[in-house]
Structure formats: C-alpha cells, structure tokens
Amino acid sequence: MAPLLLPLLLRPAARALRPAALPPLRPALAAATRAFGGLLGAGAGGPGPARPRLLQPPRSAPGLCSCTCGGLHTEGDKAFAEFLTDEIKEERKIQKHKSLPKMSGDWELDVQGTEAKLIRRLAGERITVTFNINNSIPPTFDDEPPEGQKAQEQQEPELTSTPNFVVEVVKDNTKKALVLDCHYPEDEVGQEEEDESDIFSIREVSFQPTSESDWKDTNYTLNTDSLDWALYDHLMDFLADRGVDNTFADELIELSTALEHQEYINFLEDLKGFVKCQ
Secondary structure (H helix, E strand, C coil): CHHHHHHHHHHHHHHHHHHCCCCHHHHHHHHHHHHHHHHHCCCCCCCCCCCCCCCCCCCCCCCCCCCCCCEEHHHHHHHHHHHHHHHHHHHHHHHCCCCCCCCCCCEEEEEECEEEEEEEEEEEEEEEEEEEECCCCCCCCCCCCCCCCCCCCCCCCCCCCCCCEEEEEECCCCEEEEEEECCCCCCCCCCCCCCCCCCCEEEEEEEEEECCCCCCCCCCCEEEEHHHHHHHHHHHHHCCCCCHHHHHHHHHHHHHHHHHHHHHHHHHHHHHHHCCCH
C-alpha cells in the first residue's frame, strides 16, 4: 500500500475513538458559581439567605458610649463623676488662696506645671530657688477615734506642702554656680520655739556649671551630715544674707501649699472630664 494512503485510512478510526462532545466550559462554571453564591447568599437577588453580620456589635449594646469617643459609660462611671463634682466643690470651699501668694523680698515667680522658680538679683549675683510640689506633702497617719466618737466628727488635719528646694547662686562673669540642696526636717516643721532655730536644713553642697543641662553627678558633692558645725553655720549665714532665711522658708511653705492645692483641684477637674468623656 502506498505510504500516502495510510493517514487517510486511519483518520476514520481516530474519529471513532474520540469521546462524546464535552459541554462548554463557561456555562458549567457559571452554573457552579450561581450554586456556590446561593449557599453564601452573595450577590444581589441571590437565592441564599443574607450573610450574618458577625463583626458588628448591636447598636444598643449596654455600656457603650453613644458619643464619638468610643469609650465606656457605666453606672460606676456616673457615680464616680458625681463624687468628683462634690469633691471639687468642697475643695474650692477650703481653698485659702484663689491666686498664688507673693513672696517678700522682690522674688520673681515662674511656674511651669508642678515646678516653680523664684529668682532674685542682687549686686553682681543671681539667686534662683527651684522646687517641685510633687510628693511634697508628708504622709498622715490617722489615729483611731476614741470609743463613742464617730470618724466624721474628727477634724481632718491641714495638709501642708514642704518640698525640697535647691538654691543656686551665680556670680556675674563666672561659669560656676554654687548649688545648695535644702529640705525641711520633719521634726522642725511647725515647731514654735522661743529661740530662732532653723526650720530648713542644707543637705548637700556642690559646684555645677551655670547651665543646668551641663550638671554632672561626677562633680564633688559635700554632704552636711558629717560637716563641721562652724562651716555649716557659715553656709546658713551665706544663704540668709541672700534672702533665704526662716522667713523665706515659711513663705515658701505657704506658696508651695497653695500651688499644690491648686494643682490638686485641676487634677480632679481633669479626672472628672476624663470619666465623663467631656
């Protein structure tokens, strides 16, 4: 048989071996998609049920804030805010100074939050006293009331702020500052004695650069615990000659107490606004 006739004879056999015609691929995929979409409820007008909104909380969930803050508003928060309102009113009633008292002796006052600076200039010198009212009120230990006396009948002790303070003395045309770290000893505050005992003490003395940012802990610091009393008395006289004496220390307590009470009331107001989401 001629070679050219072989493909012609095999062609009908190949057609006989071909499987039945397959259904078109695109209609089959479309039908599967409609069936699958019906199970998920996807697509507009799909036969399946609507998709449940599992990630969205109910609109009227209890305790959720209805304002734009997204926070909680509970019954406890409401009671807390009412308590703070009454507390602020009471604190304003007992507030002695609506504005900060002034210091005698031409001291300039500069307040930045809880930190205050008193600055005084003398001939060729600048004296700066810095203190911070944070943690300046000594802890009070309430004694148990006598039998038959209610706790409400006891008079609450008056809170007094006795902060540590730092005195910095700088002479003109010098790059060093004499720094004296002072504090109020607990056994001296509030004592009324006939003799003029000092109500504050010098704890440490050091020299530091005139720029506070350059202060270093590696500079020698003199601790007064083991200091000769004659040298200590001269240091106290040095401060008194520059206006830092018992009168100054008394006025500093009054100023610090007024500033601490003012900041406490501001804190209560901020706390109330935070709780009420104002």
